[in-house]
Amino acid sequence: MDETSLHQERNRLIRKLESIADLSDEERRAIFGLPMTVRTFATDKDIVREGDRPSECFLVVEGFAGSYKHSGDGKRQFMSFYTPGDIPDLQSLHLDVMDHNISTLVPSKLAFIPHAALHEATRRYPGLAAALWRDTLIDAAIFREWIVNVGRRPAYARMAHLLCELAVKLKAVGLMADWTFELPLTQTELGDAMGLSTVHVNRTVQELRAHGLIRSEGRTLIIEDWGALKKAGEFDPTYLHLTNRRAA
Amino acid sequence: MDETSLHQERNRLIRKLESIADLSDEERRAIFGLPMTVRTFATDKDIVREGDRPSECFLVVEGFAGSYKHSGDGKRQFMSFYTPGDIPDLQSLHLDVMDHNISTLVPSKLAFIPHAALHEATRRYPGLAAALWRDTLIDAAIFREWIVNVGRRPAYARMAHLLCELAVKLKAVGLMADWTFELPLTQTELGDAMGLSTVHVNRTVQELRAHGLIRSEGRTLIIEDWGALKKAGEFDPTYLHLTNRRAA
DNA sequence: CGAAGGCTTGATAGACCTCAAACACAGTGG
DNA sequence: CCACTGTGTTTGAGGTCTATCAAGCCTTCG
Numbered sequence: 107m108d109e110t111s112l113h114q115e116r117n118r119l120i121r122k123l124e125s126i127a128d129l130s131d132e133e134r135r136a137i138f139g140l141p142m143t144v145r146t147f148a149t150d151k152d153i154v155r156e157g158d159r160p161s162e163c164f165l166v167v168e169g170f171a172g173s174y175k176h177s178g179d180g181k182r183q184f185m186s187f188y189t190p191g192d193i194p195d196l197q198s199l200h201l202d203v204m205d206h207n208i209s210t211l212v213p214s215k216l217a218f219i220p221h222a223a224l225h226e227a228t229r230r231y232p233g234l235a236a237a238l239w240r241d242t243l244i245d246a247a248i249f250r251e252w253i254v255n256v257g258r259r260p261a262y263a264r265m266a267h268l269l270c271e272l273a274v275k276l277k278a279v280g281l282m283a284d285w286t287f288e289l290p291l292t293q294t295e296l297g298d299a300m301g302l303s304t305v306h307v308n309r310t311v312q313e314l315r316a317h318g319l320i321r322s323e324g325r326t327l328i329i330e331d332w333g334a335l336k337k338a339g340e341f342d343p344t345y346l347h348l349t350n351r352r353a354a
Numbered sequence: 355m356d357e358t359s360l361h362q363e364r365n366r367l368i369r370k371l372e373s374i375a376d377l378s379d380e381e382r383r384a385i386f387g388l389p390m391t392v393r394t395f396a397t398d399k400d401i402v403r404e405g406d407r408p409s410e411c412f413l414v415v416e417g418f419a420g421s422y423k424h425s426g427d428g429k430r431q432f433m434s435f436y437t438p439g440d441i442p443d444l445q446s447l448h449l450d451v452m453d454h455n456i457s458t459l460v461p462s463k464l465a466f467i468p469h470a471a472l473h474e475a476t477r478r479y480p481g482l483a484a485a486l487w488r489d490t491l492i493d494a495a496i497f498r499e500w501i502v503n504v505g506r507r508p509a510y511a512r513m514a515h516l517l518c519e520l521a522v523k524l525k526a527v528g529l530m531a532d533w534t535f536e537l538p539l540t541q542t543e544l545g546d547a548m549g550l551s552t553v554h555v556n557r558t559v560q561e562l563r564a565h566g567l568i569r570s571e572g573r574t575l576i577i578e579d580w581g582a583l584k585k586a587g588e589f590d591p592t593y594l595h596l597t598n599r600r601a602a
Numbered sequence: 603c604g605a606a607g608g609c610t611t612g613a614t615a616g617a618c619c620t621c622a623a624a625c626a627c628a629g630t631g632g
Numbered sequence: 633c634c635a636c637t638g639t640g641t642t643t644g645a646g647g648t649c650t651a652t653c654a655a656g657c658c659t660t661c662g
Contacts (some may be wrong), residue, residue, distance in 0.1 A: 122421075172500070176586035177506040197495070200488040203371040205495050205593040232477060239487050240448040242494065247445070247453050249497035250421070250433045257549030260617075275443045292640060301505030303619055308642060321538040340426035344404075345453040459641050540608065556610060561645075 115142050115167045116215035118279070122191025125278040125348055126244060127237040132271055136231050140224070142217040147210045158204040162218045166192050169214020170290050174298065175206050176259060178195060187211070187291070191279045196242050199224055205223045212290040239243050240347075247345045259340065261310045264300045266339030269320065285329040289322070316339075335339065345346035363390050363415045363465035368529070370439025373596055374492060375485040384479050388472070390465040395458045402443055406452040410466045414440050417462020418538050420593070422546065423454050432547035434496060435459075435520065435539075439527045444490050447472055460538040488595075490510040493595045504549045507588065509558045512548045514587030517568065520561040520590050521577060562586075 116138050123129060123137070144167065147153065153171065154160055171188040185206065188194040194208050199221055207235035210216075246269070255267050272289065276282040291299075297307040315318050319335045321328040329335055364386050371377060371385070392415065393399065401419065402408055433454065436442040442456045445467055458464075476483035493567040496519070503515050520537065524530040539547075545555040562568050567583045569576045577583055 108525060150561065175498070175502050177502055181506045183502045183506045185501045196390070197491045200484055201491050201495065201595050203592060203593070204594070206498060216584060223438070227527055229480060235483075239490070243445045243490060244419070244489070246490065246494035246497055247501050249494055250423070251498060253433045253500050254423050254425055254502060258429045258431045263426070292644095294640080302638090305620080305642085306414045308620055309618095312642085319423060344451060347449050423620085542608080552608090553652080557650095560610085590636055 113138070113146055113185060115165060115215075116140070117192075118167050118191045119165055119217075121279055122236050125191075127240055127349065129347070130233060133231050133234045133237070136227050136234055137318070140227060142219050144217045148211055148214060149210055149246050152207055152209045152214065154188070154198075154204050155207045156204055159202050160195060160198045160204065160221070161222045163193050163196050163198060163224060165219065166190050167215040167217050167219040170211040171208055171214060172211050172295070172299070173206050173208045174291065175334065177321050181317075182298040184295065185252065186245065187299065189272075189275055189279065190281065190344075193238075193241065195262075196238060197245075199238075217282070219309065241321060242318050244347050247347060251345045261302055261306055262313060263339050264302070265296070265310045265314060266335050267320065267341050268296070268300060269314075269327070270336055270338070270339045270341035270343075271346070273332075273350070274346060285332060287327055288325055289327040290325050361386070363392055363413060363463075364388070365464075366415050366450050366556040367413055367441075369527055371485050371489070373439075374511045375597065376486055377485065378481060381479050381482045381485070384482055386466050388475060390501050391407050392463060392465045395462050395464060397458055397460055400455055400457045401451050402446075403454055403455045407450050408443060408446045408452065410468045411441050411472060413447060413467065413596045414442065415427070415463040415465050417464075418459040419456055419462060419464075420459050420543070420547070421454050421456045431547045432543065433500065433553055434493065435450035435547065437520075438529065439529065441486075441489065444486060445493075447486075449566065450544050459543060492595050495595060499593045507552055509548070509554055509589050510561060512550070513544070513555070513562060514567065514588075515585050515590065516544070516548060516591050517562075517575070517577070517585045518564075518584055518591075519594070522594060522596070526594075526596050531581060533576055534572055537575040538573050 120129065120134055120137050122200070130138075138168070143163070147169075153164060156175070166188050168190055171192075171194055171218070172184045173186045173188070173194060174182050174184045176182055186194070190309060195204070228238060251271075254349070255264050273282055273285075273287065276287045281287055293307040293311065294304045297304045300307070307341065315322070318333050319338060321330050335341070368377065368382055369383055390413070392538075395417075401412060404423070414436050418437055420432045421434045421442060422430050422432045422438070424430055434442070436456075443452070446452065472486070476486060499519075503512050508516060510530055521530055521533075521535065524535045529535060541555040541559065542552045545552045549553070550558070563570070566584070567577070567579050567586060571577050583589070
């Protein structure tokens, strides 16, 4: 039994934060000391909803989550996908009312951390506070990029860009090897993330496959030509602000 | 000569922060103590650019700024507009490299504050740190809403939504009275913010005018039917997280 | 008064959507 | 073990929203 299974949630968080900031031993210990309650969620379960006033944040330990809103005529728009190591509602630490929903996209294991503990930790360890602040700023940077993606890129590039982003994010936390990772999203969900219809997503994915950029086996996605995919998606990973960038 | 002209930049910042958080007298004094260098910029001047590593943040004192990126084929996409009181590149406090550009949209007066001074102030006054963090989180909330706007709303609603947002933001800092405010954006800039062509923006604006929702006199925009505009834009100001909301 | 930038208009084209149905596959139950 | 169901993928056809191209007009400003 390795460290991963013993303190999986803490290690996930530490690994994630180390991918975007330098942590001191003291800060690492502080993270280990955080109280976390692990709970599992089935697919498509809302974790927090618009209007909620959470008193804790949650960390994705295993699985996949997404934040979304509905537009007036009922269409869903995802604003972000969250992978293991992410704290999707960290913003609730300083914004009391949720302005969006967050739900699971696959069966997921989540670790809940009380706001009080996080506030205390940030008060005691300014470096940790900076790392968490930085994490929310990177989320914002990703939102900005998504605005560009949805606003200005045609479907083919949009799709390529999203896949690049997921690949790099997953690689940073050790969840992509050999250009292969689990992509448990349906084409409808991909469409709701890119402002495209399911039908059009399907045709776009087929095009990417036909051009030899990607391949898929069930829920597994294989990037066959990273250079071409990057180029197609005009992908520049700067906005992810990774410190130890392994993919590029 | 009133307080506004004497310490215009400090007052702008205090007023802005008070619209999103409660400040103690001590924190207000700390803001007054911040070193600020005021500089004026002409229209369409980049203040910071992608790749820059700023050592100071800037506050919009007068004028209008916007953050943008270019997509691969040269199309511009605005990701945010900044009005007096905003600190557009506050994120540079914890993200060293700029991942986007920020430029003026009209002749503007900006106040530059060294990172060092802000770091020192946040270290000394946790309440101030929380207010600034909160400010960046609200920016992120606005980005999220823009993703929905660009991704899922048709042009007419998209336009209405953007106007509602600007109206509420400007009202919060005292720059809208009688449903009237200065909108110094060209239709091309509006298009670049909404992912629409200039031509289509023009036709959409005409529609809004024809339906009696808005009226314009030069650069002045008059909201003629706030209820209808809100409805058309599916506008719910929750995401702006204003504490003293006067418009709604 | 000419130039430049912004606004407006018309016509055409294209990217993407909607509707509708067939197909594939995994899980369920009799 | 095999229909049965549900979810996700795929395909086809037609429609629409929005882009592009091109030009005229208006205002501002030197």
